[in-house]
Amino acid sequence: xxxxxxxxxxxxxxxxxxxxxxxxxxxxxxxxxxxxxxxxxxxxxxxxxxxxxxxxxxxxxxxxxxxxxxxxxxxxxxxxxxxxxxxxxxxxxxxxxxxxxxxxxxxxxxxxxxxxxxxxxxxxxxxxxxxxxxxxxxxxxxxxxxxxxxxxxxxxxxxxxxxxxxxxxxxxxxxxxxxxxxxxxxxxxxxxxxxxxxxxxxxxxxxxxxxxxxxxxxxxxxxxxxxxxxxxxxxxxxxxxxxxxxxxxxxxxxxxxxxxxxxxxxxxxxxxxxxxxxxxxxxxxxxxxxxxxxxxxxx
Amino acid sequence: xxxxxxxxxxxxxxxxxxxxxxxxxxxxxxxxxxxxxxxxxxxxxxxxxxxxxxxxxxxxxxxxxxxxxxxxxxxxxxxxxxxxxxxxxxxxxxxxxxxxxxxxxxxxxxxxxxxxxxxxxxxxxxxxxxxxxxxxxxxxxxxxxxxxxxxxxxxxxxxxxxxxxxxxxxxxxxxxxxxxxxxxxxxxxxxxxxxxxxxxxxxxxxxxxxxxxxxxxxxxxxxxxxxxxxxxxxxxxxxxxxxxxxxxxxxxxxxxxxxxxxxxxxxxxxxxxxxx
Numbered sequence: 096x097x098x099x100x101x102x103x104x105x106x107x108x109x110x111x112x113x114x115x116x117x118x119x120x121x122x123x124x125x126x127x128x129x130x131x132x133x134x135x136x137x138x139x140x141x142x143x144x145x146x147x148x149x150x151x152x153x154x155x156x157x158x159x160x161x162x163x164x165x166x167x168x169x170x171x172x173x174x175x176x177x178x179x180x181x182x183x184x185x186x187x188x189x190x191x192x193x194x195x196x197x198x199x200x201x202x203x204x205x206x207x208x209x210x211x212x213x214x215x216x217x218x219x220x221x222x223x224x225x226x227x228x229x230x231x232x233x234x235x236x237x238x239x240x241x242x243x244x245x246x247x248x249x250x251x252x253x254x255x256x257x258x259x260x261x262x263x264x265x266x267x268x269x270x271x272x273x274x275x276x277x278x279x280x281x282x283x284x285x286x287x288x289x290x291x292x293x294x295x296x297x298x299x300x301x302x303x304x305x306x307x308x309x310x311x312x313x314x315x316x317x318x319x320x321x322x323x324x325x326x327x328x329x330x331x332x333x334x335x336x337x338x339x340x341x342x343x344x345x346x347x348x349x350x351x352x353x354x355x356x357x358x359x360x361x362x363x364x365x366x367x368x369x370x371x372x373x374x375x376x377x378x379x380x381x382x383x384x385x386x387x388x389x390x391x392x393x394x
Numbered sequence: 395x396x397x398x399x400x401x402x403x404x405x406x407x408x409x410x411x412x413x414x415x416x417x418x419x420x421x422x423x424x425x426x427x428x429x430x431x432x433x434x435x436x437x438x439x440x441x442x443x444x445x446x447x448x449x450x451x452x453x454x455x456x457x458x459x460x461x462x463x464x465x466x467x468x469x470x471x472x473x474x475x476x477x478x479x480x481x482x483x484x485x486x487x488x489x490x491x492x493x494x495x496x497x498x499x500x501x502x503x504x505x506x507x508x509x510x511x512x513x514x515x516x517x518x519x520x521x522x523x524x525x526x527x528x529x530x531x532x533x534x535x536x537x538x539x540x541x542x543x544x545x546x547x548x549x550x551x552x553x554x555x556x557x558x559x560x561x562x563x564x565x566x567x568x569x570x571x572x573x574x575x576x577x578x579x580x581x582x583x584x585x586x587x588x589x590x591x592x593x594x595x596x597x598x599x600x601x602x603x604x605x606x607x608x609x610x611x612x613x614x615x616x617x618x619x620x621x622x623x624x625x626x627x628x629x630x631x632x633x634x635x636x637x638x639x640x641x642x643x644x645x646x647x648x649x650x651x652x653x654x655x656x657x658x659x660x661x662x663x664x665x666x667x668x669x670x
Contacts, residue, residue, distance in 0.1 A: 113494060117487060118486070118502070120483040121483045121484060124543020124544055125506065125509055128540040129517065130512075132524070135520035139520065139523065192413060206414055207661060209414045209417055209418060210414070211653075211664070212418070213417065215650065215653045215660070217602070217603035217620075217645055219603070219624060220646050223628045223642050224642050225420060227639060228424075230635070233436070233440075234440070235420075235423045235440040239439075263416070267417065271661065320513070326605075327621075330625070349519070353518075364519055370513070370515060371516045374513055
């Protein structure tokens with residue numbers, strides 16, 4: 096039922112003071128710790144500052160500096176590789192597991208619980224656990240396979256390893272959303288399709304998948320946004336940008352630039368803003384893409 | 395309704411089982427290692443069970459140089475303060491947005507929603523500078539202040555839920571002479587127990603696990619949280635994996651216990667909060 100009381104209803108100001116009191120703490124928090132910092136980061140990006148020497152206004156010099164910097168170019172590229180490696184696999188595997196779990200076999204509930212376990216754990220702690228699992232000489236994986244591969248210090252393997260660990264920790268979480276999405280598809284729709292002679296494969300591709308649009312949108316948007324910001328497990332697995340900078344994604348580069356080796360706050364702020372712009376663009380593009388394709392009309 | 399064949403069922407179970415083993419293996423291996431002596435770890439394959447089972451890694455972790463007691467205490471206090479603040483202030487804000495009428499409500503709510511887009515990585519630098527300017531680097535308050543005044547996400551979820559509570563119920567309470575504060579805590583919140591506990595779980599999990607902000611804003615041992623302590627231990631005692639795995643076990647254990655107790659609520663609430 097739409098709620099019809101709006102601003103035009105009589106006495107709309109009657110809760111003004113009370114609302115002010117109720118909203119004051121969160122409004123303070125939001126302004127001081129989310130909105131104000133955005134203004135500060137913009138100001139910092141226009142200055143040269145290391146927290147010690149006086150701040151020096153340099154205009155767009157930091158932007159020119161960062162945007163032509165090969166190290167930052169590398170970070171952007173590594174981030175894209177990371178996102179493109181993680182998201183399709185994580186989404187496809189999550190959907191696949193959800194389809195299996197919604198076949199209604201006994202014990203599915205237990206499996207679902209097991210798959211969510213990595214989500215509950217600190218990505219940093221999981222990163223440290225995997226650092227041991229992938230360790231070259233005394234690590235569990237090499238031990239198991241009887242080999243001694245340098246998973247995390249070989250430039251060709253570090254990114255796949257970091258992406259693999261991320262996928263491992265996210266699939267269960269993604270599965271949950273697809274399960275909810277699949278459960279929301281009305282039985283009548285599936286029955287009608289089967290009556291029309293559609294096979295399981297056809298039902299999946301032509302009915303379930305299109306009807307999963309909103310779920311897919313949510314999973315992709317939140318997945319891409321968090322992948323662009325990935326930090327904890329990457330920091331744990333491959334500190335300092337990994338071998339030859341192969342896992343030096345934007346988040347770790349911002350951290351290294353700002354807090355390790357000289358407090359380049361201006362440059363780091365530019366990088367943070369570039370990331371912010373990327374995230375906003377990604378969200379808007381995904382919104383547009385799905386707005387055209389999601390059909391809610393089941394008639 | 396669905397055509398089933400025994401072969402398809404068997405294949406499904408096989409895949410589910412393999413996935414479960416892959417999910418659990420790193421946990422099982424790291425717990426096993428945490429209970430092994432360094433000597434056994436160095437001389438035997440990783441898959442061997444601890445023999446004898448030893449708690450010496452945990453004893454070392456909680457004593458002497460590494461003392462993990464302080465990080466656990468700091469993390470628990472941090473989570474407690476953030477949890478109480480975030481629930482209290484988000485509930486207050488959500489009630490105002492859902493049930494009260496005031497000028498500019500829609501615009502203000504839109505602003506709350508817009509701040510959902512602000513990523514943590516983008517604001518850690520200015521937050522750090524702000525804390526440094528007021529001399530709060532490496533303090534307990536630096537850990538909790540940015541998060542304890544409510545979160546736009548919590549306000550959004552709570553508002554959706556509060557709106558579904560009939561206005562008649564609230565009007566009836568008003569006629570009976572209840573003030574809004576009483577209505578909020580004695581009618582609205584008890585009717586929203588499900589979403590409030592979901593938010594509580596999400597808050598505890600995300601702040602117990604938070605790493606980047608504590609890493610940046612604290613230094614030294616005084617206010618080190620458990621994730622930062624684990625990362626430091628790992629980088630200092632790289633080869634000492636039995637000790638490091640004891641640390642990751644301690645870092646993950648409280649949430650795993652929480653998960654074991656509330657797994658049904660947690661699993662269902664994750665899917666629930668994704669949508670409205």
